[in-house]
Structure formats: structure tokens, C-alpha cells
Amino acid sequence: MKITAFARKEQGTGASRRLRRAGQTPGIIYGGTEAPVAITLDHNALFHALRKEAFHASILDMEVDGKVEKVLLRDFQMHAFKQMVMHADFQRVDMTQKITVKVPLHFVNAEVSPAVKLSSALISHVANDVEVSCLPADLPEFIEVDLSKIEAGQSVHAADLVLPAGVTVVHGDATVANAAA
Template identity: 40%
Template sequence: MTAVKQIEASARAQVGKGAARAVRRQGQTPAVIYGGGAAPEAIALDANKTRQLIYGGHFLTTIFEVSVAGKKQRVIPRDYQLDPVKDFPIHVDFLRVAAGQTVTVQVPVHVVGQDASPGVKNGGLVQIIEHSIEIIVAPEHIPEAFEVSVAGLEIGDQLEAKVLKLPEGAKLTFGSDATIVTIAPPTVEAEPEADAAAEAPAEARA
């Protein structure tokens, strides 16, 4: 399960595009905390630290304890925007989380066991159908990833969502019979002779 991470922020007195640009010029990333029955709260984060958190992985499934002027509250990132050219964060949305609350998150799928799959050894290809799984779960039980093993699978075999080990109280947002990963047949290459014949001039084939 993901651990709660600490993050420092400062309050923003003004909102809007102009105010957001001013925040970015100061080396900060504008953000908003909303939900939990309280009014939205505009904050600013250190831009470099925010970038590190986003590119460090699992950002959207991590619970943060945000401290603003000594006041702490638990949140989970709901969305973020990156500059299309320079890839630095230009805005983050946080959702407040409270005890007893559930959230909907996308959890990445990690496939293991390829070296123990007869299908892979015989040339089969691991085809991941669902790279992430959406679940409804309590924030404290959000997993960093779902590990799915293809050990023992033959070509043509598949694994469905029912094999996932869901956290306590978690639910899938789709059917448990949905395919997550399959061992596809190897790619068949065209015969060299057939390729040569196809490329030859028509008069040469007459």
C-alpha cells in the first residue's frame, strides 16, 4: 500500500490565469484542494519538488498530507497538467480525503513470470490488454500496482480481472471477466520467396 507523503504548500490569495502565471514565475506550481464538504482552497507548491513527485511514479495513487501555514490535511491528486513543450507541471488538482471515504483510482498493472511461461518460451508474445485497473478503494488501502504472473501460461491462454488480489473493501469498476493479459501467437513473417515474387516486375513473372 502507498505510504502517506508530506508536502509543504503556501496559500494563494488570488486565482485566475494571470495569478497562476505569476506563481509559476516564482518557481511554484499553482494547485487547488477541493471536496470534503469544504470550499476549494488555492495553494502553491514548489515546482521542482512537484515535478519530482510526478515523474517519480504513482503520483495519482499516493496520499499526501499537505501542510499550509501549519494546517495539515490529507489529499489525493486527481489530475495535473504539464507544459506541452517543457514538461514541467503547470497545475495540480487535489481531492480531500477523510476517514471512511472511498476514491476511484487507476492502479498500474505489472506483469511478471515471463521466464516461466511455456507460451513465451515457444515464441508467444505477452499482450497486455489493460495497463491499469480502475478500482474503488479506501485511500489507506490504495496499492502501488497489481502484480500479474503469466507463469505457466501457454500460447492462447489469458488472465482475467478475477485473478487480481484486491485490497480490503476494494471493488472493480468493471466486470471481473475482463481480460487483463494474454499470450498471443508469435508474429508470422512472410516467406522470402513470396516477397521476392511480389517485388519482381510483371514481365519477369509472366
């Protein structure tokens, strides 16, 4: 995904309020060997991009005044009751160093598992995402959790997940889903 941003000179509460009233969102790019850069983004484009799951767990191409950098969304703040993005933080990514990112989980085949079909058990999703460590080029958009073989009373742990090559789970003992009768 590609995002266009502009460097901003003015900082502070008043300057940020003026940006928000003008339909812009203040943000920052930090990390790597370069100094942090204060940026401004188009609010509507950012708001709609944040609604996409892939935007949160993928390497983004950020163009700031003609210069393209690889970044990762690290944090964003929303208004308490308005549908407004208040601020966004992006981290520069070095393609040769491992990063640690939370990747969303997609649960499949729960309705055909023996726990549901034979035991009338309920499958609960304990976690919606899992923290992985990998090179930025190996970062998956999501991880699929196959629940077709889960029995009643069993659990699926993060260590049991089928991961792409080069990706490791940070906390392998964490429970991802369980089936309870």
C-alpha cells in the same frame, strides 16, 4: 508522502503566470465538506514527485499553512513542450468512505510462462493500470500480475488478479494481458 503547499489569494491567468515565472505551480484542493482552496506548490518538488509511480496512487499528506489534510492527486496539466507542470488538482479524502482510483499494474514472471517457453508466444500488456474501489487505508501502491501460468491463446482479466483485502476491481471483465502465438 508529505507535500508542503501555501494558500494563494490571487487567481487568474496573470497571477498564475507570475507564479510559474517565480518557480511555483498553482493548484487546488477540493472535495469533502470544506470549500475548495487555491494553493501554490514548489515546482521542482512537484515535478520530481510526479515522476514517482507511488505519488499517483497513494494518499498524500498535504500541509497547507500548518494544517495537514489527506489528499489524492486527481489531475495535473503539463506544458505542451516544456518540462513544466502547469497546474495540479488534489481531492480531499475521507478515511471512512470508499474511493475509486486507478492503480498501476506490475507484470512479473512473463519470461517463465508456458506461453513463452513452450509456444514462443508473445505476451502483450493490454492495460497498464486498473480501476479499483476501496477504503483509503487499503489502497495498494501497485497490483502485481503473475503471468507464470498463462498459456498461448489465453488472457488475464482484471477479475483474475490477486487483490489485497478490502480492494475490489471496478471493471472485472477488462482484459489486462494476453498471450498470442
